[in-house]
Amino acid sequence: MQWRNSSSHYGLVSILMHWLVAVAVFGLFGLGYWMVGLDYYSSWRQTAPDLHKSIGLVLFAVMLGRVLWRWFSPPPASLPNHGRMTRLASKLGHSFLYLGLFVLMISGYLISTADGRGIPVFGLFEVPASLTSIPDQEDVAGLVHEYLAWALVIFAGVHALAALKHHFIDRDRTLTRMFGR
Amino acid sequence: MLKKTLVALALGGALIGAGQAMAADYAIDKQGQHAFVNFKISHLGYSWLYGTFKDFDGSFSFDAAKPQDSKVNVTLNTTSVDTNHAERDKHIRSGDFLNVSKHPTATFASTSVKSTGEGTADITGDLTLNGVTKPVVIAAKFIGEGKDPWGGYRAGFEGSTKLKLKDFDIQKDLGPASQDVELIISVEGVRK
Numbered sequence: 001m002q003w004r005n006s007s008s009h010y011g012l013v014s015i016l017m018h019w020l021v022a023v024a025v026f027g028l029f030g031l032g033y034w035m036v037g038l039d040y041y042s043s044w045r046q047t048a049p050d051l052h053k054s055i056g057l058v059l060f061a062v063m064l065g066r067v068l069w070r071w072f073s074p075p076p077a078s079l080p081n082h083g084r085m086t087r088l089a090s091k092l093g094h095s096f097l098y099l100g101l102f103v104l105m106i107s108g109y110l111i112s113t114a115d116g117r118g119i120p121v122f123g124l125f126e127v128p129a130s131l132t133s134i135p136d137q138e139d140v141a142g143l144v145h146e147y148l149a150w151a152l153v154i155f156a157g158v159h160a161l162a163a164l165k166h167h168f169i170d171r172d173r174t175l176t177r178m179f180g181r
Numbered sequence: 182m183l184k185k186t187l188v189a190l191a192l193g194g195a196l197i198g199a200g201q202a203m204a205a206d207y208a209i210d211k212q213g214q215h216a217f218v219n220f221k222i223s224h225l226g227y228s229w230l231y232g233t234f235k236d237f238d239g240s241f242s243f244d245a246a247k248p249q250d251s252k253v254n255v256t257l258n259t260t261s262v263d264t265n266h267a268e269r270d271k272h273i274r275s276g277d278f279l280n281v282s283k284h285p286t287a288t289f290a291s292t293s294v295k296s297t298g299e300g301t302a303d304i305t306g307d308l309t310l311n312g313v314t315k316p317v318v319i320a321a322k323f324i325g326e327g328k329d330p331w332g333g334y335r336a337g338f339e340g341s342t343k344l345k346l347k348d349f350d351i352q353k354d355l356g357p358a359s360q361d362v363e364l365i366i367s368v369e370g371v372r373k
Contacts, residue, residue: 040353040354040355040356041356049268111267111268111271112267112268113267114267115265115266115267115270117266117267136260137267138267138268138270138271139260139271139274142271
């Protein structure tokens with residue numbers, strides 16, 4: 001398998017980033033859901049949010065890389081059996097996943113930095129605050145983060161179901177392509 | 182409000198008629214913000230965490246000669262809680278603590294004032310917080326009064342009271358050292 005995407009196949013970079021992001025998104029959703037319900041005296045009470053924020057910020061960098069890579073090495077063309085509607089739905093769906101992820105990550109960042117505090121990433125370095133003047137910033141960003149997280153994780157499930165539909169019903173290469181075949 | 186003012190005026194008139202001193206009405210100095218509603222709560226039993234409510238308003242009537250006739254009313258915007266930490270403030274506003282989307286205002290209305298010594302008094306009143314109304318007693322201290330340099334007349338007090346979080350239906354348990362919160366109110370009023 002080559003690094004770059006070709007006109008018919010995904011390359012290693014796109015494939016690795018796709019699956020890495022998939023694991024991170026579902027992992028962050030689970031971690032986030034679990035951590036907000038933690039008891040004050042839980043030993044994870046500080047560690048879990050620190051991890052959630054660190055992974056989220058790294059994911060942001062990976063997603064930026066993914067967008068750049070798309071531009072540098074465009075994904076393969078749609079499969080010939082995909083009609084106009086399928087192509088349109090796929091384009092809209094993927095746009096929502098990309099855009100939603102960025103808004104989700106930015107809203108999370110805006111919660112934690114609302115008072116001007118930076119976010120330590122795995123204790124190695126700190127991402128500084130920037131925007132701090134939105135009225136009720138931590139509450140507004142918090143609502144966006146919570147609802148969008150649900151919307152996105154549900155939609156990622158739809159994305160997975162669509163891939164399975166292509167594999168088992170249409171019997172095309174949509175899913176296997178994401179494994180490099 | 183108008184009705185209350187009229188009653189106060191009528192009462193004041195009657196008092197003057199009887200040749201007695203009239204309690205003056207003061208508005209809390211919100212414009213200059215010489216007024217604070219602070220609180221402190223123990224963190225794990227190891228230190229005090231301080232917070233404040235930035236947005237509140239109110240009035241009081243006071244006559245140094247007749248402290249038992251004093252009255253005080255305060256209305257507070259619970260969303261304005263600030264502990265100098267955005268994530269904590271967000272948590273305090275949530276259903277775990279103050280439920281601000283459901284109960285955006287807290288109020289205190291005095292019902293009786295009892296002098297307890299030179300310049301001190303117990304102010305009993307109804308505190309509504311998180312949708313729960315309970316009588317509380319604020320131990321208040323008169324700080325000072327007099328003309329200000331800008332043509333007004335001011336009087337100031339400080340008071341505090343201890344609240345059990347559970348009494349006001351605050352669900353989150355912060356541990357045995359943090360069952361109570363102390364409210365510390367420091368206000369200056371400008372005579373109306």
